[in-house]
Amino acid sequence: MIDVNAGLGIAAVALAMVLTPGPNMIYLVSRSITQGRPAGLVSLLGVAVGFFVYLLAAVTGVSAVFALVPALYTAIKIAGACYLLWLAWNALKPGGQSAFAPKDLPVDGTRKLFTMGLMTNLLNPKIAVLYVSLLPQFVDPAKGDIAAQSLSLGLIQITVALTVNCLIVLTAGAVAAFLARKPAWLRAQRYMMGTVLIGLAASMAFDRTEASVPQ
Template identity: 60%
Template sequence: MIEQSAVLGVVAIALGMVLSPGPNMMYLVSRSISQGRRAGIISLAGVAAGFLVYLVGANLGLAVLFAAVPELLTAIRIAGALYLLWLAWKTVKPGGASVFAVQDVPADSPRRLFAMGLMTNLLNPKIAILYVSVIPQFVDLGRGDVLLQGILLGGCQIAVAVSVNLAIVLAAGAVAGFLSRRPAWMRTQRITMGGLLGALAVMLALGSTGSAAA
């Protein structure tokens, strides 16, 4: 039904996305550290639901909607760039905290954790671009049901994203403990992540559709 090269291409893109610092990673790490692994896993369930919304929407006509109203995708892209810039400033500003810093924040309910994970992913413009313009490039019209191909390729992306994010959630506490005993490393990580987020925001604002932030 789908070529192995198409699957490998989607997996490679998905891996590059999930390993890049972005809203999803920031939210999952912060929840896992401040409220524990269970909260991180519930938040991840919300993120996964967001992927499913895009998967279904893209294969049922979301691309047509964005083609008919290109301003909608532009608005999502600009909003995402501004959000990434805000995250970058929050990270590197004087007195800013690393995403791996243990913070005393009010515990959210499971429903709110799930909802925030869902919304964080739905408002991630790179995910919209991924499903609307990147994954469709791997669909071969000559290899049968286009809808099924889109669903299978999207499923590969979701499997990679959820697996890697789960590993991040489970390891966040250990990484936070390691960095908390090494202030210089914590400061370096904070500046590096803030710089990467800022660069991603600029790329997104300029319309780059390369490696995505997830």
């Protein structure tokens, strides 16, 4: 049984992370605008499976590998920070585009939409850090089965993330249409997204927290 405070804590972390611009948000928004809500929801299904893959890894103790090989965990954080900086550059560079700006993208089939949603989430550095480093901090060995606690906490995170992402998919078109009529707002959203991504990348790169697994 997880502690109520632990449940609320992981929910707050999950909410903060899903509202922070990143690969998942950018992909879901671009697909929803380009191909409509059904395509966005199929992509979200792939994202959901990615969450469950990470949760399975956490429950089965795969994250212990990162605790035993700190250099591997550090390499993943640095690679993730570089990826977020690349996303930030694409938003801030001259002629850069907002995630909500209409894009001329090829129409993808259902299988590719699902696969890209899955891979986008699996390669998302924010999610990797969440499951490898943050999730174990909310597990209390004194509360009983560690695997069961990890499963419960992970399900809370997934519920929060999927709920918010679903709202993003359903409203992306309307938000994009509104911003298209307000060029100044569109630029402001682009700069805000780029700034947040830079901050997240810096925090990830310079964070000295090590991966840990409750004993």
